[in-house]
């Protein structure tokens with residue numbers, strides 16, 4: 001069945017998946033959503049025997065229906081190869097009686113690699129299909145991990161430029177070094193004097209700026225996005241939920257058809273939304289537990305039905321979740337409102353004007369698949385400490401937020417029989433000093449010494465991604481005011 005893509009905010013004509021991937025975001029400011037979420041319930045048995053790549057081809061093929069199977073196979077094979085340091089791509093680890101879906105085995109050791117190693121190939125293929133002879137400019141706002149994963153994924157790909165904006169004082173030292181030392185002839189990196197929300201709304205504004213669109217047009221450029229607002233990033237994230245579920249069956253942790261709960265450390269709501277899509281597709285998932293850090297806007301939203309960004313912004317040890325405006329929630333609201341574009345548009349307008357919106361009783365009722373929990377910095381640190389002491393397994397701070405949320409949820413819902421799959425989104429090597437500081441014995445402030453210590457404590461080899469930056473020099477020095485992002489883009493592109 002053909003699946004097309006339409007905006008969450010306006011009832012305009014639906015477009016093909018290749019077009020949606022190229023455009024990234026709809027011109028009316030809405031996000032592209034599939035006209036149908038295909039159901040694979042009947043295929044689960046067969047799919048459970050697939051390896052990661054076969055599963056990826058299958059899942060992408062039911063959403064990206066204007067791509068041929070052959071095209072998708074090529075994209076998948078180029079993405080999930082030995083860039084990943086684990087042949088399973090997304091292994092499930094049993095630690096004590098908890099299950100972790102490790103999504104950090106890619107080149108930048110965070111889960112953004114799962115989608116950003118394939119997005120460039122999807123985009124290139126889409127451009128060919130549409131016979132698009134323009135140069136694409138990928139504008140990216142990052143809370144720390146998307147930036148490097150995009151730089152890596154799009155590195156030296158002809159016909160594509162990448163511009164990354166990150167909060168200068170809102171990412172970890174390793175994250176910053178990963179971006180600032182990245183060499184490539186088509187990439188530009190800037191720190192801004194604001195937080196991730198400033199970066200993201202700045203990028204969204206540039207996207208919908210008519211004047212700049214016209215200026216781009218003249219130079220034969222066009223914008224696209226590597227953020228999870230791009231449907232080409234979201235759909236590949238569905239794959240690992242299926243894969244993780246099937247691994248749990250294979251290891252006899254669960255029976256076929258048994259429901260599980262997912263615990264997802266959440267920022268922009270992309271990862272957990274992919275889990276929700278997996279549920280809608282027929283994967284036996286009971287609850288989706290949305291784990292927040294001290295920026296607990298989603299926790300409050302899920303408990304009250306009011307989304308409210310008028311609050312203090314905290315910089316935490318899980319910087320990739322330091323977000324107040326979770327973009328992908330808009331896609332969920334679209335589904336839960338019964339695909340009511342008017343309603344979504346009015347909520348998003350309220351958000352823009354007042355920094356808050358309320359959902360209808362009907363949407364609130366439909367939110368019952370989700371539960372929210374949050375972890376303070378103290379909770380996060382004690383989760384790292386506790387899990388290490390009990391199992392010699394080191395959690396990164398984002399995964400620790402999820403672990404803490406899992407414990408809280410479980411305590412409140414002891415009658416639920418489901419097993420939990422905790423999504424592990426980054427390697428502890430990406431946040432070495434914070435991880436060490438969380439352990440009740442000894443702390444170590446120096447990042448490089450901390451890396452060695454992590455290796456010693458976890459008895460694992462230092463990943464290439466980290467070794468690499470220790471030797472590289474900084475090549476991107478750009479810093480800009482959050483209000484000057486448009487100017488910087490113009491200067492960079494000479495438009």
Ligand SMILES: *Cc1c(COP(=O)(O)O)cnc(C)c1O
Nearest residue numbers: 145267268269270271320425426
């Ligand atoms: C991006 C990120 C998250 C949050 O994922 P969203 O899709 O934005 O909700 C969590 N953990 C890490 C390590 C990340 O990089």
